[in-house]
Amino acid sequence: MNQWYCSICHADLHQETRPETCDSCGADSRVILSSQEEIPESVEQVRDNARKKLKKICAAYPFCDGNYDKICQREAYGGPVGFGGAGAGHSFHENVAALSRVKLKTSVVGDHFEPDTSTNFLGIPLDFPVLASSSAGVEKYNNCMDETDFCRAVVAGSKEAGTIALRGDTASYSLDANPSLTAIGENGGWGIPIFKPREQSVLKKFLDMAEENKARAVGVDLDGCGSTIMAGMGQPTFKKSIREIRELAEHTDLPFIAKGIMTPEDAEMCAEAGVSVVAVSNHGGRVLDSTPGTADVLPAIKERLGDRVTITADGGVRTGYDVFKMIALGADAVLLGRDIIRAAVGGGTLGVRLHLAHVEKVLKKAMFMTGTRTLESAAHKIIL
């Protein structure tokens, strides 16, 4: 009898051949691993698995920067956006470049201390200020895993790591079948669905469903208004006015996140509309080419908003050092996009947990080596 491991719910399964489905959670054979030889033990092994599963879509490069020499960058000549950025990938690339221009101050003389990475995000206690970002539609990449299993992996892996996941929305999601809400519901509501800026009436129904599933917060990726994928599949998305954003924020009792903000002006309007979180993001450079990097626009947005609302930042964040820089530039919490997708594809729940634990460890090191005891004191530890 052989032993198998479900990388979504961690069940041990005993059977001669690879099980078609997990007895415990129903995950399918794509995420059931041989206990003898396939369970990843390191982030590197998770990434190696992802590279194989995402062949020709994402090569899980050590430097994931959307440069035009990378296989994901094909949209400039009519290819699908895949894992890449819009157009020639300047926005995607600039996210990484902007973070690499921020430098850290070494500080090694002083009393020994253990950095405190803990934080409170919208009243939710987290071990460290890093969340899985919203993503969706991963199943279509080489049929690498079932979409609901993908969402389960991200939600459960984040929870096990001591943090919480945002979940996304795409054209294959509907009011009848929504993998994000299914995974969040199964995990006691430990997740935050981010919906596309669909019609107001549909969005309100989604907000109600999020509450029924006990989600901790909700949101809309306002920059999803330019989604060609959604429009092409008969699910149009729209720009949202201040009035409409306010209507949505008031419709729900949950904290409301406005994702996709790149200027102090848009941030100000969202704050005026009563949102709880402004999520500074250019969607990983996937919706408009040639924007600045998010790290470059974050300080001015923080300056404009002050402490009125919570601020998150994402785009090009690959390491705990990058997380630390975003916090120092004004973010209260930082979101990981592509790296979490790769972690889920390469190792399910286990992969996501391993990846986040590694980022937490490096964030701690960044804090320690810059003499930063708490996240609140990060701002003085960088050189712009």
Ligand SMILES: Cc1cc2nc3c(=O)[nH]c(=O)nc-3n(C[C@H](O)[C@H](O)[C@H](O)COP(=O)(O)O)c2cc1C
């Ligand atoms: C394949 C893919 C799918 C995504 N789907 C969504 C989505 O459904 N909703 C959303 O708000 N953002 C989506 N994003 C954007 C991410 O939430 C995040 O803003 C971005 O990936 C951060 O940049 P990074 O990948 O460089 O970390 C997606 C990104 C990728 C790469």
